[in-house]
Amino acid sequence: MDPDFLNVFTLPVALDQVGAENNIAQGEKRKLIKPTSHNNPKLEELKLLLIDWINTTLKQEHIVVKSLEEDLFDGLVLHHLLAILTKDLLSTLHLLIAIAKHFQPNLAIPPNVRVETITIENTSRGLKTETAVEYITDIKENLEDQSTDDAFDELFSRAPDKLDAVKQVFLQFVNQHVGKLGLNVKDIESQFADGVILLLLIGQLEGYFLNLRDFFLTPASTTEMLHNVNLAVDLLTDGGLLNFSVNSEDIVKGDMKTTMRILYCLYSKYKAKET
Structure with a gap:
């Protein structure tokens, strides 16, 4: 079966994630977490752990994070470093895990957290999509x-x-x-x-x-x-x-x-x- 035929059915969901304000320019690629992966219990566990870690670390600054996508985007927590991520949860998670590992190596980050991703590219022939599985945390089990x-x-x-x-x-x-x-x-x-x-x-x-x-x-x-x-x-x-x-x-x-x-x-x- 022609892969482009399947893209007709999977593309609208992905574009809803991108949003009208984030239209993909021709020649650009953007990788996103597929909507179905947002319900992954391990992903939710990871997000809650990271939010708790941030709030504990920044308690004296009276900063409270409730949403990784929204509260880190405005630069208040990580200043302008995360502003370039345009509320990209996938990149935000990768960055936060790297920071957490560096400053608190003994943090109990759950292993084997993975998500399905979809990469969208605007080509001369139209929008092209490619799905994959990406690990967010280490997959070593012991x-x-x-x-x-x-x-x-x-x-x-x-x-x-x-x-x-x-x-x-x-x-x-x-x-x-x-x-x-x-x-x-x-x-x-x-x-x-x-x-x-x-x-x-x-x-x-x-x-x-x-x-x-x-x-x-x-x-x-x-x-x-x-x-x-x-x-x-x-x-x-x-x-x-x-x-x-x-x-x-x-x-x-x-x-x-x-x-x-x-x-x-x-x-x-x-x-x-x-x-």
């Missing part, structure tokens, strides 16, 4: 997840001499499973970029068959590679294996750290089953 990320940061920045050893562990793990399909992986950086090996590995480990019509077995373009990787990320997320945000383009570009983190998600679950 300290173990945090330590895993820190371990890979440490590995790449301070222990590069151990990197090859870790690669070999992952390669042995991968080949043990995709070898049953007659495949052999020698280079993590290049052979996972098109998403094919990753999809086949997930299928082998999770015990299901991937319909060849759902992905490109021999991708001929970056778009097809990205499709494969996006599918793999979706499968990992749906299976509860992925506990961090992934930019699929990083894998297509051969980003070693991102690829190894994804492999670790699979390795950490299935290594015990091999012994």
